[in-house]
Each structure stands twice: as C-alpha cells, then as structure tokens.
Amino acid sequence: MKKWLILAYMTLLLGSQNSVYAADIKVYAASSMTNVINDVAQEFEKKFHIKVIPVYGGSSSLARQIINGAPADIFISANSKWMEFVVQDKNISSDHMTNLATNRLVVITPSSSKLARLELSDLTQWQSALNGGRLAMGDSASVPAGIYAKQALTALKHWAALESSAAPTKNVRLALALVGRGESPLGIVYKTDAQLTDTVKIVGEFNESSHDKIVYPAAIIEQSEQAMLFFDYLRSFQAKRILNQYGFQ
Known part of the structure; x- marks a missing residue:
C-alpha cells in the first residue's frame, strides 16, 4: 500500500x-x-x-x-x-x-531612387526629396518609431514644416513597406528594419542625441x-x- x-x-x-x-x-x-x-x-x-x-x-x-x-x-x-x-x-x-x-533611427528611400545622401539638417533637401510625396513614419502620437521620428525632426526644427507631409502608420514595418513599394519617397524607420530588405536604402542617420534612447x-x-x-x-x-x-x- x-x-x-x-x-x-x-x-x-x-x-x-x-x-x-x-x-x-x-x-x-x-x-x-x-x-x-x-x-x-x-x-x-x-x-x-x-x-x-x-x-x-x-x-x-x-x-x-x-x-x-x-x-x-x-x-x-x-x-x-x-x-x-x-x-x-x-x-x-x-x-x-x-x-x-x-537601435538607431534612419531615413530611407526606395533603392531605385537617385538620392544617395540626405543632409538631415537641410530642410530644403527634405522638401526636394519628398517632391510633394509623403513621409512614411509611425504614428507620432503612439507608435514608438513615430514618437522618436517626431522628436528628431523637432530637434532639427523641421517638424512644423514636415508634419503635414507625414504618412502615419500603425507600426514601423508598415512605414518600411510604403517606401519599399515606392509609395513614399522617404521614410523614417529603425536601422535594423532598413537592413532587412534590398527594396530600400539608407540616406541618413539621426544623431542619437536628437531623440530619446x-x-x-x-x-x-x-x-x-x-x-x-x-x-x-x-x-x-x-x-x-x-x-x-x-x-x-
């Protein structure tokens, strides 16, 4: 027993x-x-x-x-x-x-674009590269990548001029996809995401001091x-x- x-x-x-x-x-x-x-x-x-x-x-x-x-x-x-x-x-x-x-925050453009480098401090270069198109980025009110992007653009004193061009997305991968498909001439994403695909290329990298870590x-x-x-x-x-x-x- x-x-x-x-x-x-x-x-x-x-x-x-x-x-x-x-x-x-x-x-x-x-x-x-x-x-x-x-x-x-x-x-x-x-x-x-x-x-x-x-x-x-x-x-x-x-x-x-x-x-x-x-x-x-x-x-x-x-x-x-x-x-x-x-x-x-x-x-x-x-x-x-x-x-x-x-991670790091970068600016991307379609890999087919003739743009090789974007001088981030020069607002006229941003406007010329957009050429009336939309800036793909996460929603600046809630999506972390979008929050960081707004902080970085604000630090450069560009946000007021570029806010109306923003194409807010629900997450950073959607912003990456918009640029990869050529639907947006510029996008702001994480460096790790930009390195995942050959449909986009990095044309600028934000200084880490321009946004929260x-x-x-x-x-x-x-x-x-x-x-x-x-x-x-x-x-x-x-x-x-x-x-x-x-x-x-």
Whole structure:
C-alpha cells in the first residue's frame, strides 16, 4: 500500500511538471523585433520543446491589449514609456524586467531612387526629396518609431514644416513597406528594419542625441515556469547573438 502511494505521488508530480512545460508561451513583441523573436523562438523550441506563439504589432497597441486582458506571457516593447504603462497596471517587479537591446533611427528611400545622401539638417533637401510625396513614419502620437521620428525632426526644427507631409502608420514595418513599394519617397524607420530588405536604402542617420534612447525593454506579464524560462533565454548568449546578427546593439 505504501509503495502504491509513493508511485501515485511521483506520477502526479511528474504529470504536473509536464503540464507546466507543455503550455505555450505567448510573446507580445514590437513589430521591429519580428525576425529576432522568430529566430529566438525557433531555437528555444528545439531546446526546451515548448511552443512559442509570437504576436507582433505596434508597442502602443500591444500594451493596450495586455492591459485589457490579452493573454500575454512576455511583453517586448520598442519604447520604455509603453512598458511603464503596462508595468504600473500589472504591478510587475523590477526583477521580472530587463533591457534587451538598443537601435538607431534612419531615413530611407526606395533603392531605385537617385538620392544617395540626405543632409538631415537641410530642410530644403527634405522638401526636394519628398517632391510633394509623403513621409512614411509611425504614428507620432503612439507608435514608438513615430514618437522618436517626431522628436528628431523637432530637434532639427523641421517638424512644423514636415508634419503635414507625414504618412502615419500603425507600426514601423508598415512605414518600411510604403517606401519599399515606392509609395513614399522617404521614410523614417529603425536601422535594423532598413537592413532587412534590398527594396530600400539608407540616406541618413539621426544623431542619437536628437531623440530619446531607443531601448527594447522586456517583462514577464504572467508568471509561470515556462515564461521565466523564455525570459532567461532572451538574456542568454544565444539570444544576444541573434540580436547582433540583425543589427541590434
């Protein structure tokens, strides 16, 4: 009888552990992290046999979804303020947060454009390059890349003149796509995104002092063993190698 009880207990214990590690991990991540998280998730799944389900979008949209009850286990933002918004609402402790990487802000044009370099301080060059077209960028009211773009243009004293030319998008990848398709003559995106495709080329890079530092904070939203495991993996050498491969610093 005693042996049977011990065996039953061990079976129950092992079963509960398997159920913990069998659960999927839902990772809500900024769209500019798409390629990185896809690669990290693939390596993580091979190593731990836990499925990762990424959900990509603008940081502001993802933050609102999480606050409204979206089933996120991990949140990776492209903006510290949107992360703070979630952290305060979910009462997340500092030991469940980390900064994964940093990025740079650049100006792009279609690869077929004759423009080789844009002198960012010269407003007339911006206007000439746009030639009545639209400046593709994230929504300056909510999308991190758009917020940084507005800050940079304001620092150059160009925002008042260029605001009406802006074509606001819901996330930075949509701004990249507009320029890549030739629908916008200029765009402002992250350097890592611009390096992903040969449909655009970089013609200018903003000074980092012209905008808030572009940081990618990550946090555990729903505390579980599998979420902790993925969170730790995001800080591993393997994950940092992938981040570096895509140009993140």
